[in-house]
Each structure stands twice: as C-alpha cells, then as structure tokens.
Amino acid sequence: MAIPSLQTLKGLDLPAVGFGTYKLNGASGVNTINSALNVGYRLIDTAFNYENEGAVGEAVRRSSIPREQIIISSKLPGRHHHYDEALTTIQESLYRAGLDYYDLYLIHWPNPKENLYVEAWQALITAQKLGLVREIGVSNFLPEHIDRLITETGVIPAVNQIELHPYFSELQLREYDQQKHIITLAWSPLGRASSVLKDPIIAGIAAEVQRSISQVILRWEFQLGVLPIPKSNHTARQIENLNLFDFELSEAQMQTITNLDRPNGRLQNQDPAEYEEF
C-alpha cells in the first residue's frame, strides 16, 4: 500500500513513516538499511553521531531505487555548533555518506547552556543556499529555542524531531509545531521497545483492530499528524511497521492512548532544557 506523505512549508514531500538507524553500523547495518529500502521505506534517518552515515550511503547505492526517490536525513552534533565548524561538518557528513546532498539536515540538540544553536542554524541556512541540503530542521528543540531561531534569522525549521511515544505524547510541543507549520517527527516512536510495547490498554485496542501493538502505536502517531521513524533489525518487523494505512483508530481509541501520557514519561530523562549532547 502506498505511503501517504506530509509536506513541509517549502513543499518537500516526506513519507508519513520513516526508518531509524541508530545502532545500525557496519556491514550488518548496510544489510538492515538495504532491507528497509527494499520493503518500501523512503525516508532514512541518520546522524553524524551515529557513525553510520557511510552505511546509509552504501545501502542507498546497493538498492536499485533512484536517489531522488529517497529522503535522507542527518544531524549536526553539539560539539560543532560554531558557524565554520558546522559548515565543514555538514560537508564531512556528505563525504562520509558519499552523497552530493542531504534532503534534510537537523541540529541534533539545542544544548542551550552552550548558547550556540542560532549560530549553528545560520550555518544550516548557508548549507541550504549552497545546495548541500534541501531542507533544514531541528531536533529536541523546545518552543523557546525555535522562537529564537525565527526571531534572529527569519527562517522556520521544516521539522522538529522529538522524543514521542504513548507515555510521552508532547501535546504542547505538537501544538506549537503545528501552529508554525513545522512537521513533528517522533524518535523512539515505539519507546525503544520498553514497557510501552506490553501496555495492556494498547494491547486491548490492538485486539479490537486486529493489529499488533507496534502498529497501533505508529498509527496513533500518524493520526496525531506526527511522522514516526521506527527502527528494526528484522525485515518482518520493518514490514509490519509500514503497514499502517489500511486501518483506522476511532477518536475514543486515539484518546485512550493519548491519556497514557505521563509527566515523567521520557525514556532517559533527556529534557532538552537541561540535557546536552555533544
């Protein structure tokens, strides 16, 4: 079944579900990412810090899918937020992948205590002007960080990739993104296979719609207007996680899952106002 798409403010179509690649490295990583492409994923998420941009590029080259049909997204690490370093890091990201351009490039974390994310954003704006990246966005940014980017540069991020799963559903941040026409991407959309994948309430809904718990969670995210990027090493699960578009959750089922939200529902307490990653 065809994957619907979500369009960025500037008109780039993103498939409504993508593939995460954290911890997919080396030859086995290439095989896993290649399998994801073969079963139909057309959005691949990587990062400079995953040290697998090379594996992503290799998997793309080994597939028979034309490059222009694949959205490839990477991220700038926190240790390279200074303008000049950010630009050379984006170039290095491309060399690592063996690609001429990325479709999306994000600032991985705002690292607010360093207070350099506006400078990093200016480098992403330049990279876009140079044609190194088609669209630019952010990850783990709170409204206050995005407001500053917009005030100081006038450029709105295309996407904001944030932690989001049934125990941490980010209502306010989703509403903020929506109001600014920023597409929200969900990282760890399956809660990184934590207890959420055994949640009895979601299991009950899964039985009602005759789908797996993973499919119900990913469908809930899709119906919220969020773009999930699940990762799986297994081809059967990769297929399962793509088959989301021939069933629907009722409003009541959606609300039941949204009600599972917990104030301290983050997997590893990575609050972007405090947490920093380099």
Ligand SMILES: NC(=O)c1ccc[n+]([C@@H]2O[C@H](COP(=O)([O-])OP(=O)(O)OC[C@H]3O[C@@H](n4cnc5c(N)ncnc54)[C@H](OP(=O)(O)O)[C@@H]3O)[C@@H](O)[C@H]2O)c1
């Ligand atoms: N921007 C950021 O700061 C940030 C942070 C974290 C992650 N990310 C991105 O988000 C992507 C996804 O997040 P994630 O990898 O943390 O976690 P996730 O996608 O929520 O969960 C992955 C885990 O779920 C299992 N799984 C996948 N599909 C399943 C299914 N259908 N049934 C049962 N288990 C299933 C996988 O096991 P198997 O592999 O064994 O199938 C794996 O253990 C990452 O790969 C990365 O690209 C971004």
